[in-house]
Amino acid sequence: xxxxxxxxxxxxxxxxxxxxxxxxxxxxxxxxxxxxxxxxxxxxxxxxxxxxxxxxxxxxxxxxxxxxxxxxxxxxxxxxxxxxxxxxxxxxxxxxxxxxxxxxxxxxxxxxxxxxxxxxxxxxxxxxxxxxxxxxxxxxxxxxxxxxxxxxxxxxxxxxxxxxxxxxxxxxxxxxxxxxxxxxxxxxxxxxxxxxxxxxxxxxxxxxxxxxxxxxxxxxxxxxxxxxxxxxxxxxxxxxxxxxxxxxxxxxxxxxxxxxxxxxxxxxxxxxxxxxxxxxxxxxxxxxxxxxxxxxxxxxxxxxxxxxxxxxxxxxxxxxxxxxxxxxxxxxxxxxxxxxxxxxxxxxxxxxxxxxxxxxxxxxxxxxxxxxxxxxxxxxxxxxxxxxxxxxxxxxxxxxxxxxxxxxxxxxxxxxxxxxxxxxxxxxxxxxxxxxxxxxx
Amino acid sequence: xxxxxxxxxxxxxxxxxxxxxxxxxxxxxxxxxxxxxxxxxxxxxxxxxxxxxxxxxxxxxxxxxxxxxxxxxxxxxxxxxxxxxxxxxxxxxxxxxxxxxxxxxxxxxxxxxxxxxxxxxxxxxxxxxxxxxxxxxxxxxxxxxxxxxxxxxxxxxxxxxxxxxxxxxxxxxxxxxxxxxxxx
Numbered sequence: 001x002x003x004x005x006x007x008x009x010x011x012x013x014x015x016x017x018x019x020x021x022x023x024x025x026x027x028x029x030x031x032x033x034x035x036x037x038x039x040x041x042x043x044x045x046x047x048x049x050x051x052x053x054x055x056x057x058x059x060x061x062x063x064x065x066x067x068x069x070x071x072x073x074x075x076x077x078x079x080x081x082x083x084x085x086x087x088x089x090x091x092x093x094x095x096x097x098x099x100x101x102x103x104x105x106x107x108x109x110x111x112x113x114x115x116x117x118x119x120x121x122x123x124x125x126x127x128x129x130x131x132x133x134x135x136x137x138x139x140x141x142x143x144x145x146x147x148x149x150x151x152x153x154x155x156x157x158x159x160x161x162x163x164x165x166x167x168x169x170x171x172x173x174x175x176x177x178x179x180x181x182x183x184x185x186x187x188x189x190x191x192x193x194x195x196x197x198x199x200x201x202x203x204x205x206x207x208x209x210x211x212x213x214x215x216x217x218x219x220x221x222x223x224x225x226x227x228x229x230x231x232x233x234x235x236x237x238x239x240x241x242x243x244x245x246x247x248x249x250x251x252x253x254x255x256x257x258x259x260x261x262x263x264x265x266x267x268x269x270x271x272x273x274x275x276x277x278x279x280x281x282x283x284x285x286x287x288x289x290x291x292x293x294x295x296x297x298x299x300x301x302x303x304x305x306x307x308x309x310x311x312x313x314x315x316x317x318x319x320x321x322x323x324x325x326x327x328x329x330x331x332x333x334x335x336x337x338x339x340x341x342x343x344x345x346x347x348x349x350x351x352x353x354x355x356x357x358x359x360x361x362x363x364x365x366x367x368x369x370x371x372x373x374x375x376x377x378x379x380x381x382x383x384x385x386x387x388x389x390x391x392x393x394x395x396x397x398x399x400x401x402x403x404x405x406x407x408x409x410x411x412x413x414x415x416x417x418x419x420x421x422x423x424x425x426x427x428x429x430x431x432x433x434x435x436x437x438x439x440x441x
Numbered sequence: 442x443x444x445x446x447x448x449x450x451x452x453x454x455x456x457x458x459x460x461x462x463x464x465x466x467x468x469x470x471x472x473x474x475x476x477x478x479x480x481x482x483x484x485x486x487x488x489x490x491x492x493x494x495x496x497x498x499x500x501x502x503x504x505x506x507x508x509x510x511x512x513x514x515x516x517x518x519x520x521x522x523x524x525x526x527x528x529x530x531x532x533x534x535x536x537x538x539x540x541x542x543x544x545x546x547x548x549x550x551x552x553x554x555x556x557x558x559x560x561x562x563x564x565x566x567x568x569x570x571x572x573x574x575x576x577x578x579x580x581x582x583x584x585x586x587x588x589x590x591x592x593x594x595x596x597x598x599x600x601x602x603x604x605x606x607x608x609x610x611x612x613x614x615x616x617x618x619x620x621x622x623x624x625x
Contacts, residue, residue, distance in 0.1 A: 030519045102514040106485070109516070370571045370614045371464065372536050378457050378468035405571065407609030425616035429536055429573070432485075433467045435517075436591070 004071050007078035008058065014085050019047055021093055031101040033109060035128040039142075039159055043092060046145035053149065054081050084148055091142055095161045098130035103166050105129070107431045108175060111384050111439070115179060115243075116160060118350060118441070119186045125158045131166035135259055137174060138163045139182040141189075160186065170424040172391045175431075176251035179384060180240030185232060187239045191345035194231035197334050199224060202326045219323045226320075226327030230270045231338070234331060237275050238342045241282040245352040246294045247388040249279040249301060250396070263308075265315045265324060273308040274328075276301055278335065285339075287354040292361060293393050349441050352385045359383075363390030363430075368397075370405035372426050374433030381437035382430070391427045399423065445601045446477035447543070452599065462540035469535070473593070477600070480550065480593040481533040484573060485515045486617045488530040503621035510620055521588045523558065523580040532573040532618040534591055539570045541604040545597040547574055553594050557582025560595050569607035572615040 022043055025032070032040070057077055064070040098104075109129060116127045128142075142159035145151070162182060168174040188194050202223065205216035212220055240248035253262070256272045265271045280302035283289060289298045309332050313325045343351070363373035363386050373390050376382050382390075394402060399419040403410035410419050447455075452474050455461045465479060473480040488510040498506040510530065515521060523529060539545065547564040557580050564574050576595060580586055588594070612619050 030515065030521070031513075033516060034518075101516050101519065102512060106514060106516050369538075371538055372466050372616075375467050377459075379470075402614075405609070406613045422614045426614065429466075429616040432534075433536075437467055 004074035004078060007075060007082070011054070011078055011081055011085060014082075014089065015047060015051060018085065018088060018093070021097065022047070025096050028100075033099065033101075033106075033128065035113075035126040035159075036096065036099050038126050038157070039092070039096065039128055042145045042157060042159070043088070043096070046088060046148045049145060049149040049151070050081060050084055087143060087148065091140075091161075094132065095128055095130045095142065095159075095163075098132060098163075098166075099128055103131040103169065104164060105169050105175065105428065107428050107435065108178070110435045111179060111431065112162060112183075114439075114441070115183045116186065118347065119183060120190045123158060123190075124156050125160050127160045127162055129162050129164060131164050131169070133166055135165045135167065136163055137165065137177055137182060137255070139185050170421075170428050172388060172395075172424055172427050173251040173254040175427075176244060176247045176388050176392075177240075177255045179388075180244040180248040181236045181252075183243065184236030184239030187342075187345065188232055188235045191341070193338060193341045193345060194228070194235040196341065197227070197231055197337070199227040199327070199330050202330075222320050222323035223326050226267075226324050227331060229268050230327060230331055231334070233269050233275065234278060234335065235338050235342060237279055238282055238339055239346070241279050241286070242342060242346055242351045244385050245286075245354075245356065245389055246283055246288050246291070246298055247385070247392045249276065249283055250294070250297065250392045251388075252276065252279065263311065263314055265313050265328075267315075267317075267320070270328065270331075271308070271311075271314060273305050273311075277305040277308040280305065282339065286351075291354050291357045293364075293396065294389070297396060352383075356383065356386050356389070359386045360389045360393070363387060364393040367391060367394045367423065367426055367430075368401040368405075370402060370422070370426070372430040372433055374430035374435075375437060379437060381434040381439045383440045384431065384434070387427060387430045387434065391423060394423055395420075443601075447599055447601070449474050449476050452477075452479065462538065463543055464538040466536040466538075475596070478596045478598050479535075480596045481535045481547070482591045483576070483588060483594045484532045484534040484617070485517065485519070485590040486532065487513045487515070487521050488618050488620060489513065490528060507620035515590050517590055519590065522585045523578065523588055524585045525557075525580055525583050527580050529578050530618040530620065531576045531578055532615070533576065533595070534573065536573050536616065537566060537570065537597070539566055539568055541568045541607065542602055543599050544568050544602040544604075545599045547576065547595055547597050549578075549595050550593065556586055557584075558586055558588075558594065566597060567608075567610065568602045568604035570610050571613055572610070573617070575612065575615070575618045 022040060026040055058074060061070050061073050064073060112127050112129060116125055140161050142161050144157050144159060162178060164174055164178060201212050205213055205220055207213045260272055262273045263271050280298055283298045284302060289295045313321055313328055315321050315324050359376050359382060362376060363382055366373040367390055373387055374381055399410040402423060403419045406422055408418055409415040455463045456465060456468055469479050490509045491511050493509055495509060545566040547560060549560040559579055559581060560576055562577050566574055
């Protein structure tokens with residue numbers, strides 16, 4: 001029977017499995033990042049804390065004389081701790097086990113660390129890159145042991161997990177999305193850019209006195225959620241353009257195209273074409289529509305997706321379409337304010353401008369010749385924005401020059417795949433070199 | 442044609458010239474360059490043989506032998522233990538771009554050779570080659586030796602060449618150690 005004793009046994013087993021998983025990862029210290037080591041130490045504290053707290057409280061219930069009451073209290077105790085253990089298993093174990101050096105782009109770690117420190121100054125935030133077997137990329141704050149154990153006196157340690165698909169370890173497109181859009185989320189959370197927007201109650205759902213008509217409360221709640229979720233995505237896209245320049249836009253369709261239709265809105269994200277329109281606009285406003293080679297592509301995107309904001313919402317769930325449409329209407333009007341707040345919250349030296357283009361073109365020439373571009377002159381490193389934009393320019397050209405260098409061809413699917421792989425390798429090598437030389441922001 | 446060894450000054454001047462086709466990335470410091478040689482560092486990826494169910498490997502099918510090798514990717518602050526008599530493939534951290542008038546041989550540096558770690562073969566780097574050459578390393582000593590990424594473990598000895606046309610290597614533009622491909 002599923003009584004308190006059985007629950008206690010199951011909980012003990014799960015804690016044991018968790019401890020074994022931690023030990024397994026700890027046994028390979030050579031492949032652990034500093035962030036992972038800190039997370040493992042923190043997890044040890046959490047597991048020990050859970051075990052001790054649980055055991056003490058379980059024994060405290062010995063004092064309860066009423067057997068039914070004791071059983072009920074213990075069952076409830078198990079339930080509470082099961083939730084904690086579930087949190088650890090669901091959220092932390094995948095981060096731990098998927099962070100092996102062979103699975104994640106380790107060359108990006110110094111860049112990620114630097115971006116996190118700049119985006120959230122003053123916070124003790126440890127980023128951890130980890131990979132997943134599915135094509136998924138995301139950023140998430142992880143609960144620390146202090147949070148799990150509700151220990152207010154514990155040190156203020158926070159963890160930030162950044163998930164990347166294992167299949168795309170060396171993918172330039174994914175690197176751009178990770179460093180641009182996903183880091184944009186952190187900047188948004190830190191500066192409350194999207195959160196600062198308080199959406200008005202739509203006129204059609206108001207009573208005569210201006211308050212919400214409760215007949216529309218479900219739609220209103222959905223509307224508020226759409227504004228919050230879609231607002232975050234739009235703001236992260238703006239930050240991505242500011243931080244990386246054109247590659248933020250150029251890489252986006254490639255990454256999102258693998259998983260979503262260009263004109264389908266979802267519960268969490270506005271349709272990709274609306275976001276492309278926003279990024280093309282943002283890049284035009286910051287002068288990138290005029291830069292050599294890529295400027296024309298930015299203009300082309302702006303023209304192709306010019307009507308994307310006017311298009312009606314295309315959401316799978318018809319019951320939510322009206323709420324989503326209202327959300328999009330107010331968000332669209334809020335975009336200029338989002339842009340202003342993003343720019344104001346970002347240190348000037350972190351905002352990429354067309355001034356980088358001379359270096360980006362030089363770096364592109366290097367990659368075309370089959371050379372890494374981490375260094376623009378002896379001992380002087382290129383920034384991550386220069387490297388990624390240069391790489392994308394080689395992609396836009398169809399990889400022909402690079403194919404000739406490696407004695408391959410870029411006319412067949414197989415040939416293109418091989419040349420792309422070489423380009424990815426050159427870019428990763430460039431980032432590694434830039435890290436070593438002291439990459440500029 | 443007379444084969445000559447370039448001097449340190451000649452190498453430094455060529456490596457720092459924007460127009461010269463001879464490049465090493467990152468650009469070596471003055472300390473890395475010697476008379477006719479440039480010290481090279483080891484990268485972060487190692488391919489090491491594992492015990493497996495394969496009874497033997499046919500010398501004429503090197504790609505099959507590649508199945509014996511497991512890749513270890515280190516973080517910059519990681520380390521790799523080379524056990525006595527172990528054979529591993531690694532690559533240089535530096536990325537070379539050879540001009541048509543130079544070729545080179547990669548050899549272990551004497552400090553490491555005396556500890557027992559040697560580059561098993563002097564890898565030939567031909568004119569026109571681009572990439573991080575694969576190193577075939579063996580620990581001939583009796584104790585394990587710990588390697589760390591970016592240790593200057595080997596050097597390329599350079600000499601003049603007179604190639605007229607680039608013939609891309611099968612390993613052209615590689616940035617990680619590669620197992621052997623089918624012989625051509």
